[in-house]
Amino acid sequence: MKTFSLLCLMFFFPSTCNSKFTFPLKIYTGNFNSSVDVDFSSLEKNESSSTNELSLATDPSGKVNFLQMVNNLQGDSGRGYYIEMLLGTPSQTLNILVDTGSSNFAVAGAPDPYITHFFNSKLSSSYHSSGMDVSVRYTQGNWVGKLGTDIVTIPKGPNGTITINVATILQSENFFLPRVNWQGILGLAYKMLARPDSSVEPFFDSLVRQTGIPDMFSLQMCGAGMSASSTWDPLGGGLVMGGIEPTLYKGSIWYTPIKEEWYYQVEVLKLEVGGQNLNLDCQEYNTDKAIVDSGTTLLRLPQNVFNAVVDAIIRTSLIQQFSSGFWTGTTLACWTKGEMLWSIFPKISIYLRGMNASQSFRITIMPQLYIQLMADVDNTLECYRFGIASSTSGLVIGATVMEGFYVTFDRAQKKVGFAVSTCAEKSGSALSEIGGPFLASDVSSNCAKTPAIQEPVLWIISYALMGLCAFILIILVTLLLVPCRHGDDAGGGVTDESSLIHHRFK
């Protein structure tokens, strides 16, 4: 990968390489038919407790009413979680996918077969086009559109109307999907990932700058255990902008540092399946990065790690008879209704670096989160898919894992926090656990060796190398064309050029 980018940079313009750069968004809407009646009662929030204990402890400015944001998301891991926004003057209502793995705010600007409506910028008096084109590629899908600015309000968000950069999507491929109920995407990652470049201020940066809310947000995603093929979108969770809402989690919040501010990149130290350490070199878990991404449906693992996890699950669960298609995601495994035994599957733990670098903590998901109900056949069979997939672009802590936790993105203090979510519970049993601290002395002090900002750094290195090559070539040519005469004049026999080269090589 690195070698490839380097070669690519040596021979082509950087824009060629740039187009290979994709964001991890990958949504599985499921292709399965269903007549299932899912029991949502266990996921309903305890209204009595959430009204009484509201605390604004983390909102010194007093500008935010978190309670209003507790239920502002709809959707599930299969179709993504979205929030309602009002865009333009007069306002047009749109549902916007919440994606912590990219940094552009973009809305449909033209009709598409899979969406019910789009943002018509011609009807908005506050819309200004910047005239610039923009395109974004995701792991799945891509779009091209026009950059502009307009005003937006979030009915269930911080008070006020803000001016933001917005891309109107004019053409797309595999981006809007069947049965999704959103018409745009809110990239909540850092400006370094903004397209066409980091001068396009991301939505959340604008929101913080213009409303004065604290520079943090948190996410509770509550679709765990629901069939991705149910036809309606339940109340899906909350995007709390500006702070932490104590009624959305139990126990304490455990923090891990953000290694680099582009994606929400974290450092994974260890993986356990059924309490057994996979025992891979910890750098394997972070090749080429490990990120927290609400826009990716599954837990995605680098190929080696994925293979080790599947082997370990097969060993612990003693279910050899599963077809390999189940593990690769092409077939579902079905049980007679009510016969599926969660206890045959192991729990999976991810150890993250603590704020104290010599410590770690672990987040654990139960099989109910990664063996996901997809379809109900004839009311007699229940069919499940494997919620973990392999990845060529690093480890992605996607919705499969995030649904177990209340996840805080504390940009001000450069840390991501995890706590057990109040909605990660089904039929009375917890779907997630969190524990620590553990000593991290058994793992390397840096498991994410490859510098996170490798692309830009590589570009700089490549340009430097290219420059140096050109420079040496010019000197060689000069030396060939002007043979040996300077030797006599300069005494030491060292020309200006060659001393420069000596200097450059030191």
Ligand SMILES: *[C@@H]1O[C@H](CO)[C@@H](O)[C@H](O)[C@H]1NC(C)=O
């Ligand atoms: C689901 O089943 C219904 C009735 O059997 C059928 O009309 C419909 O086309 C099916 N949908 C899909 C996506 O297979």
Ligand SMILES: *[C@@H]1O[C@H](CO)[C@@H](O)[C@H](O)[C@H]1NC(C)=O
């Ligand atoms: C809801 O909260 C009330 C008051 O805190 C508590 O008594 C009750 O047991 C809770 N119910 C559930 C289902 O958690």
Ligand SMILES: *[C@@H]1O[C@H](CO)[C@@H](O)[C@H](O)[C@H]1NC(C)=O
């Ligand atoms: C917005 O302001 C109104 C009136 O001041 C207040 O009642 C409401 O709670 C505020 N909403 C938020 C999200 O802060």
Ligand SMILES: *[C@@H]1O[C@H](CO)[C@@H](O)[C@H](O)[C@H]1NC(C)=O
């Ligand atoms: C960090 O953790 C180590 C190991 O538990 C402990 O000895 C040390 O005191 C901690 N450092 C701080 C600053 O808390």
